[in-house]
Amino acid sequence: SYVLTQPPSVSVAPGQTASITCGGNNIGSKSVHWYQQKPGQAPVLVVYDDSDRPSGIPERLSGSNSGNTATLTVSRVEAGDEADYYCQVWDTTSDQSIFGGGTKLTVL
Amino acid sequence: EVKLVESGGVVVQPGGSLRLSCAASGFTFDEYTMHWVRQTPGKGLEWVSLITYDGGTTFYADSVKGRFTISRDNSKRSLSLEMKSLSIEDTALYYCVKDQLNLCTSSSCWVFEYWGQGTVVTVSS
Numbered sequence: 001s002y003v004l005t006q007p008p009s010v011s012v013a014p015g016q017t018a019s020i021t022c023g024g025n026n027i028g029s030k031s032v033h034w035y036q037q038k039p040g041q042a043p044v045l046v047v048y049d050d051s052d053r054p055s056g057i058p059e060r061l062s063g064s065n066s067g068n069t070a071t072l073t074v075s076r077v078e079a080g081d082e083a084d085y086y087c088q089v090w091d092t093t094s095d096q097s098i099f100g101g102g103t104k105l106t107v108l
Numbered sequence: 109e110v111k112l113v114e115s116g117g118v119v120v121q122p123g124g125s126l127r128l129s130c131a132a133s134g135f136t137f138d139e140y141t142m143h144w145v146r147q148t149p150g151k152g153l154e155w156v157s158l159i160t161y162d163g164g165t166t167f168y169a170d171s172v173k174g175r176f177t178i179s180r181d182n183s184k185r186s187l188s189l190e191m192k193s194l195s196i197e198d199t200a201l202y203y204c205v206k207d208q209l210n211l212c213t214s215s216s217c218w219v220f221e222y223w224g225q226g227t228v229v230t231v232s233s
Binding site (some may be wrong): 001031033035037042043044045048049054081088090092094095096097098099100102103 | 143152153154155157167168169170203208210215217219221223224225226230
């Protein structure tokens, strides 16, 4: 079945920009959604349909998707952005939803 | 305010069965596709199953197909997951999840907008 590959961890200093990638075969042809999960909490949708944000999500979080890589970008990183981030797509071949393995964002 | 409250998680022996429930409030339940997503301890997320708003379509992850059954009772605003032939690999926190768009049966709509706090299923002898 379809596989999404994320780096296990990304580290960034406060105020800098973090890029979290999600790789998949021709992922640019799919709609990618991103979720943020802080310790002990349920996941929260932060980006949907590649680059749209739900209400209440800051503009500092943005998404893009092209070719074989989708990217979640966190600009002007804050301590509160420290969390696990997961990408997700619907695989029409298998009729299943697929999550990436998740990326732990650490704010140095 | 959208509220999803899962229940039914317990410790069960391998090979056993279990039924999870999710009580929904704060939105028009019978207009939204609903999902179950699970998370193993310290690990990532795994989508389990979905049921469209009208109950007419269901999909399952390969790992649970043939063993789990998703259902809903729109009159009671309730979502269920019947789990059979449980194995240790089914041990996880199970989330009830509301979809983003109403009255949609297309995969292009299936985005996990609101999550409950989850119920823990432990399969152990």
